[in-house]
Amino acid sequence: MNPTAFTIGILGGGQLAKMSAQEAKKLGFNVIVLDPTPSCPASMVAEQIVGRFDDADRIFELAERSDVLTYDIESVNVEALKQLVKEKPVIPSPKVLEIIQDKLIQKKVLKKAGVPVPWFKEIKSLDELENLVPVVQKARKGGYDGRGVVVLRSKEDFPKILKVPSYVEELVEIEKELAVIVVRDEDGNMEVYPVVEMIFNSRGNLLDMLLAPARIDVGISEEVQEIALKAVKALGGVGVFGVELFLAKDGRVLVNEIAPRPHNSGHYTIEACATSQFEQHIRVLTGLPLGSAELLTPAVMINLLGEEGYYGKPIYEGLKKGLEIPGVYVHIYGKRETFPFRKMGHVTIIDRSLDRAIEKARRLKSILKVRGERYEAVGRDNNG
Incomplete structure (x- = not known):
């Protein structure tokens, strides 16, 4: 070659x-x-x-x-x-993409293959929702980063109902939100990365902090990895896949959704793993052998999100001070415009101690801010 x-x-x-x-x-x-x-x-x-x-x-x-x-x-x-x-x-194939584009079909394929997923039901008429609450309503297509998802706890939430083709899922009582990157090549060889723990920004509904490895028992971690592998096999997928899962309070491990590409939950792999998710992606695309997915060091990843109220040309405050902290790696994506909750970059913090990495991440979150040249007091957007 x-x-x-x-x-x-x-x-x-x-x-x-x-x-x-x-x-x-x-x-x-x-x-x-x-x-x-x-x-x-x-x-x-x-x-x-x-x-x-x-x-x-x-x-x-x-x-x-x-x-x-x-x-x-x-x-x-x-x-x-x-x-x-x-x-x-x-790569991944259009067939796999078509399954994943429609979240209801994705759920049906996973369920048929014996992959544990939350209870779900297709909605053919919005009138059906009256007898189903509390549930989570999800758009079949187009939803991402919290968009296309509404929680309907009671009839009082009905003004929020999505008026698009949708389905509902059980409202899972979540202990932790987890993710795993799975890689599969044309020959069926697979690599599975460590299970990571995702903590979300409640206002923007975007990933706020990611912990690698997840703070869960070894037995649960192995179960999560096995389920993630089974899910990717069920799709017949070749490529890099981000598998998001719920660890429910009743102990169930449930697949939430799958992305057929490198994933936000795998950014930490650049500094913390033997082979990053992005290098694996290139290896699969070019027919090169898969690399090791071994975690070399504990890591925490935080997203750099546009601050609320700020728009326009981005200003990265606290960059110099943040980089004075040992083990900090900043990735700025180069987007020309910022707006509230827009993903403008990410930071990975590595340390031999996960607890110390978490402490550093918290310090960084108070130091690093993405503001814009223009301030408008309201509203909330979130977009890639």
Whole structure:
């Protein structure tokens, strides 16, 4: 193989594409991305075609200039990918993407394969909800980072009902929210990363702090990894998958959802694991052997989110002071505009002690702030 003669095409040019491209460049591969935003984050390290994710012509152009295709976002034109897969490798496959795009179908596939999931029911009429509360209503398509999800505890919450094709799930009493990165290559070889614990920002409903490893018993950790592996096998997936799970208060381990790409819960792997999730992604795309998923050091990851009320050109406050703390690794994605709760970067903190890493992370959260050049007192947005 000659990496310099091989081009990876990525639908999407956000932070996931950027970090994947950085690993591809280390190995000598070329990368080209398709993204509607000029000067997207990945364009800092890759060539860019400016175009929408549903624009079949631009997708075909990307394919013509690439040896393999992948994506860093699920909301792409799957029909165009179905046409391309006959001539060009698409990883993960359009078939897997189609299952994952529709969360109800995803749940049905997992349940049929014996993967534990919360109780769920398709909603054909909103009138059905009256007899089902308390439940969680979820949009079948398009939801992410807390969007497309509403908790309906009683009829008083009905004004929040989603008026889109949806389904409901049981309102699980959650002890911890967990995640696992699973990698599977074309030959069926698999690597599973350590179980991590996710703590969410209650206001933005975005990942606020991630702990690696999760503070759970070894037996539960092994069960979680086995379930995550089973879930990816059930999809027939090849690539990198982020598997999110609930540890319920009654002891059940339940799969919440799966992302067919590198995942926010795997960013810590860049500094803390033998092989990062992004390098694994490139290895799968190019037919190279999988690397070790071993955790080399405890780690904590925090997202750098746009501060409430701030918009426009980002200003990163406390960067110099934050980097004075040992074991701190800052990743700024290069987005040109900030707004409330937007993911602008992340920070990984490594330490031989998870407790010390948590302490450092808490200090960093009080130091590092992403503000904008403009302040508007209200409203809440969250977007990638």
